[in-house]
Amino acid sequence: MTPTLVWLRRDLRLHDHAALHAACSTGGPVFVAFVFERDILDALPRTDRRVELIWHALADIERQLRERGVGLIVRHGRAREVIPALVHELKAQRLVFAHDDDPFALARDEAVRAALAGVRVDSVQDVTVFERRELLTGAGKPYTVFTPYKNAWHKAMAAEGAACLAERVPNLAALAPSPLATGLPSLADLGFEATDLHERYRGGATQARAQLAEFVSERMADYADTRNFPAVKGPSYLSPALRFGLVAPRELARAAWPLREQEGAGGWLNELIWRDFYHQVLHHHPGVVHGPLKTDYARVVWDEGPEADELFAAWCEARTGYPLVDAAMRQLNQTGYMHNRLRMVVASFLCKHLGLNWQRGEAYFAEKLLDFDLAANSGGWQWAASCGCDAQPYFRIFNPTSQSEKFDAKGVFVRRYLPELARLTDGAIHAPWAAKPIELGGLRLGVDYPRPVVDHAEARAKTLARYAVVKAG
Template identity: 40%
Template sequence: MNLVWLRNDLRLDDNPALYHACQQGQPVAVLYCITPTQWRLHHESPIKLGFRQDALNQLGQALAQRGIPLEVIQAARFDDLPGCIVDHCIQRGIRKLWFNEEIPVDERHRDQQVVEALSDAGVRYEMQVSDQILPQPVFNQQGAYFKVFTPWYRAWLKQLPEIGDCTLPEPEAIAPPLPAPAAIALPGSEPYRRDLWPADEQHALSRLTHFVQERRARYSECRDIPSINGTSGLSPYLANGLLSPRRCLQVIRQLATMDGWEWRDDPWLRELGWREFYRYLMIGFPRLSRNQPFKLQTRALQWERNEEGVVAWQQGRTGFPLVDAGMRQLRQTGWMHNRLRMLTASFLCKLLLVDWRIGEAFFMEQLLDGDFASNNGGWQWSASTGCDASPWFRIFNPTRQSERFDPEGQFIRTLIPELATVENRLIHNPPPALREQLGYPQPVIDYRQARERVLERFRVLT
């Protein structure tokens, strides 16, 4: 019997470990490990666990139809898994364990420990490279890791034709259907916005096709405007492994060939490139998985303790309308528009001068699409501590950002009902008396002073 250990790859489509295990002509079972203490340590959000729970239950049914049982074991932490998995393999008579690679350090360490325990117990294993468009890292001319996105992206694009379309189909039934499996409950899970992001692999695939066919062409024009549905909204599916990034590439290329445009110039592919770049950096610079900044000199940066400011930021009550709208979008939906992630992150670590790690953890605890590499990359970019990050002297002015990206205040009005009746001219920075009257807070900082303070703190590091 072959056992496929699924982790952050809860899908049938383009799942190398599952596909290849099913090709062996032997019975297959799938294993999922519940590790609640580890999840808490990793700040996994309750809604993300709710999403994952639904995804697992759906997958369990789809696997049962193919004659593959989904088995679940529970252990507190990753460190407890080697013993539990070996016991499970021995009890079930497993000859070989299959799994797809994961990148962050804790996950790699866990896999190493499991592999060692398996070989002691005489069980073979097969690791597949997964969740990366390009299986192997690309290096610069000196044979080192790239530290700037654009040259990395060029080198990465060059390699893609060579790998061709390596997506794999769903596995076929390998045995008669099994009875419907019992429902799995994940500890700590909470309801999420199922209406916006049903945890369903088929939905992810049709959303991908719809986006690439219908909306991709206007992506550059619309992607920065939060009031427009201009991005794909696929991040919860990519982050939880219901959708393979290679499938995204394959759909882009297929459509480009049919419609006669150049897939390499696609701005949406470039964003998938950022996702992969942050994963690449995690391999090359393991300190990123250890709470360390990419730019080591920024370890000396003096952060402020500002508990009141952090609470105002978390609650969407900083008195800066677009920042607050972004934070309320996060609280209400578990997702935030990319432009607002950049703005709210920059507000916390530049204008409030609060350590980016506090914001990074808070986002993970709230996001449906919380993804360690992308979140860490986004926070370090915003805090100017990261690889190819925003320059330290670039400080977003929240009022200017609001005038530029939500000129008529449409997005602000949807998320901040207190400001629903404020006219366009005033909505980006309502006068003090009007704020008072509407019950909307006064600004928690003076922008100019805050800007000078952060510039001074960074200047001494250079």
């Protein structure tokens, strides 16, 4: 009946919780801890929205635990030092957590294991539905093309679905009070400030489950028809909740799998499978953190120097002169969120219009996105740059004007984030530089809104030449 410590990380909830389920089934007292990781937080700006999102998630957990007469142990430090110290203070003989294939997490977890010789350390699966070596080709190799992986995912789910999707219900009666649970520090105590974090991300797991229920009951059926239009409430907006484990990935799969033959549910399930796909890519090919999976594409020569730096600044600061690109970047900068269709558009624009290394954009997204996930971020950017798993062909180059005309035809999204273009006609708002003066409504190009930093046709020609080195071998 020795104590067990559960270390929360990317599973900030109490329901359907693999680590808690494993820990609470052994009979001894269970303590729950979270560490605000200085090795990560110290490098962040003091107004990072993700820290506030985590804080609210922990406040939701703390409230639920206090209602049960126990508390949450919260520390601010280096987890590789804090967790072993807590294990010894609690006289715990077991540590349980959900593992993560992020290279930083793997190295940190190995250091914790090394510091806990003689203590049982168990890691469990909880970040994805299927992981690591669970889905392999017939030759026992990892998948690098999505469609065969998706087919294998469906086959495994059809065979094992009941076990894979079963809710991990922890026996919370096993949780024990501890004098070490002294309450949640304030953001100021952690050295951070309150931000403009959207209200939908301030309620922790309780709010996330309500959002999931609303999406499934009211909008999932229309997902395939609405998901590509940024001015429409089409997405689930659950990606930050999924990133930090306010909901379990299997909880989302449970909602979609029985309805997979329907276009909406099937399309949404597909996105969850893409997420699993990118995580297994990271596990089998950790080098994608530092370079392209398709190593031939390392020969692509990206533009560098002062002019390239100015183009990158224009992209970051939403002043490229292409309204859909700029509106998307303002959405990211102002909210920490960007619509999925627009992520593809702006990533393609950075690489194939501006001629800049995709890793610059990947790093910027890592800094800004509320739902930043190393596996998905790397996978998505390498897809856009044509150098990763099952990536778009290098000659496929999104035209930001036609993308705007197709997916924001009336300019609703563009006007929301670029109010300086509000007076333009629906036809002119997608390409102001090509509009007649009367269509601009008094807008002064180059003064009120920038002219395009590059020409689409010229950029396309340069991109095809840039990638020719790969085609030539």
